[in-house]
Amino acid sequence: MSQRNSLTITDNRTGKNYEVPIENGAIKAIDLRQIRTDAADSGLTTYDPGFLNTASCQSRVTYIDGEKGILNYRGYPIEQLAEKSTFLETAYLVLYGELPNKQQLDEWQYNITHHTIIHRNIEKFIDGFHYDAHPMGMLVSTVAAMSTFYPDAQHIMDPESRTLQTYRLIAKMPTLAAFTYRHSIGMPFAYPDNDLNYTGNFLNMLFKKTELKYKPDPVLQRGLDLLFILHADHEQNCSTNAMRGIGSSHVDPYSAIAGAAAALYGPLHGGANEMVLRQLNEIGSKDKIPNIIKRVHAGEVRLMGFGHRVYKNYDPRARIIKNLAYEVFDVTGKNPLIDIALELERIALEDEYFIKKKLYPNVDFYSGLIYQAMGFPLTIFPVLFAIARTAGWIAQWIEMLQDPDQRIARPRQIYLGNGPRDYIPIDKR
Numbered sequence: 001m002s003q004r005n006s007l008t009i010t011d012n013r014t015g016k017n018y019e020v021p022i023e024n025g026a027i028k029a030i031d032l033r034q035i036r037t038d039a040a041d042s043g044l045t046t047y048d049p050g051f052l053n054t055a056s057c058q059s060r061v062t063y064i065d066g067e068k069g070i071l072n073y074r075g076y077p078i079e080q081l082a083e084k085s086t087f088l089e090t091a092y093l094v095l096y097g098e099l100p101n102k103q104q105l106d107e108w109q110y111n112i113t114h115h116t117i118i119h120r121n122i123e124k125f126i127d128g129f130h131y132d133a134h135p136m137g138m139l140v141s142t143v144a145a146m147s148t149f150y151p152d153a154q155h156i157m158d159p160e161s162r163t164l165q166t167y168r169l170i171a172k173m174p175t176l177a178a179f180t181y182r183h184s185i186g187m188p189f190a191y192p193d194n195d196l197n198y199t200g201n202f203l204n205m206l207f208k209k210t211e212l213k214y215k216p217d218p219v220l221q222r223g224l225d226l227l228f229i230l231h232a233d234h235e236q237n238c239s240t241n242a243m244r245g246i247g248s249s250h251v252d253p254y255s256a257i258a259g260a261a262a263a264l265y266g267p268l269h270g271g272a273n274e275m276v277l278r279q280l281n282e283i284g285s286k287d288k289i290p291n292i293i294k295r296v297h298a299g300e301v302r303l304m305g306f307g308h309r310v311y312k313n314y315d316p317r318a319r320i321i322k323n324l325a326y327e328v329f330d331v332t333g334k335n336p337l338i339d340i341a342l343e344l345e346r347i348a349l350e351d352e353y354f355i356k357k358k359l360y361p362n363v364d365f366y367s368g369l370i371y372q373a374m375g376f377p378l379t380i381f382p383v384l385f386a387i388a389r390t391a392g393w394i395a396q397w398i399e400m401l402q403d404p405d406q407r408i409a410r411p412r413q414i415y416l417g418n419g420p421r422d423y424i425p426i427d428k429r
């Protein structure tokens with residue numbers, strides 16, 4: 001038997017054989033281009049809507065084994081990071097590839113802490129939105145607008161500029177997020193407090209009222225930090241793919257992050273935790289669960305917070321979040337929707353439809369319940385996700401810029417439209 005690391009393809013249209021190399025468990029799609037029926041044929045291509053089985057890049061950031069339910073950032077298991085790390089330390093790891101030593105961590109925290117203020121003119125944009133504007137819409141717009149404040153960000157090949165934009169983005173996203181929330185409830189903006197840590201300061205900017213010094217609850221502060229760790233990166237998901245795709249045109253990172261955040265906004269992605277809560281509210285009580293399961297079977301609705309493109313086993317993040325929920329509820333009081341959620345999960349996990357399709361709770365099934373118990377309104381849920389995922393988006397963007405294999409993202413299509421035809425004047429149509 002041959003031991004060659006290659007694939008032999010026989011084109012039955014022509015009877016010709018081709019050998020294409022296999023590297024890291026993949027063949028290069030471009031190697032199929034040589035497979036033609038004749039000189040006029042532009043070559044064989046692959047058809048893969050939604051990238052079901054196409055790797056768009058090589059990456060060293062995040063590893064997922066969806067069958068086994070494994071998630072590692074830079075090789076470190078998510079369970080260990082969730083237990084032992086902080087969001088800022090994890091963000092450093094995701095961005096730079098290694099855990100920081102004490103001095104690196106101190107410098108990193110200092111730099112993030114000292115870039116949290118946003119320009120007054122950005123506050124004016126936020127003021128201009130309707131009182132009921134969705135915070136995610138405001139966040140997407142204001143991040144995009146930041147590119148006009150930092151024109152130096154267009155020097156994307158300059159590592160120093162990238163580092164500065166990284167500080168600004170990681171530091172200012174919570175400020176933007178908090179200000180959009182304050183705007184939506186008609187409260188004056190609360191400015192950053194450098195005495196607090198990343199999540200403590202975020203809670204301060206969200207919830208400070210007239211007290212001179214806001215004191216975040218340590219359990220809630222740690223809970224939010226942990227949720228941020230769990231959301232820091234998730235390899236080539238929809239929004240990260242948007243980040244890489246937009247970034248591949250060499251636009252500045254603020255514009256690319258605005259696009260990534262817009263992708264995150266959708267209910268099939270980061271908007272799912274908001275939709276989970278809406279669905280749980282709609283279900284209303286445990287006795288209504290069989291009815292929603294029936295509607296899922298009939299294909300009328302999807303169970304929000306269930307299913308994942310990659311995880312065909314329990315999402316490891318969902319397991320960690322489920323445990324966190326009880327710690328948070330000890331402080332905030334129980335979110336009554338948890339009982340419906342637990343029963344829904346129990347029924348779904350025993351239901352043939354869900355078993356057959358390998359649909360398990362994903363990260364968003366429980367995160368919304370915690371956010372709600374902490375006092376966050378539903379509309380800010382995807383914004384919280386965006387704050388954490390900014391670390392992953394930037395890490396993946398920098399990796400893409402430094403990868404000599406990368407080109408501008410420009411997929412091919414299978415054209416099925418009309419052949420050439422002559423223009424018809426309007427009176428003849």
Ligand code: ACO
Pocket residue numbers: 267268269270272296301302303304305306307308309310357359362363364
């Ligand atoms: N409820 C009911 N049926 C589902 C669900 C669900 N939540 N998810 C998938 N299915 C079914 C589909 O109808 C499909 O059935 P079919 O083969 O008979 O057509 C099958 O399972 C496979 O689903 P796809 O949509 O092909 O799976 P895909 O990998 O494209 O989608 C996704 C993954 C978008 C997450 C999907 O499971 C979903 O819509 N879930 C609900 C939304 C959600 O929770 N999103 C958050 C994801 S996690 C995140 O982004 C952080």
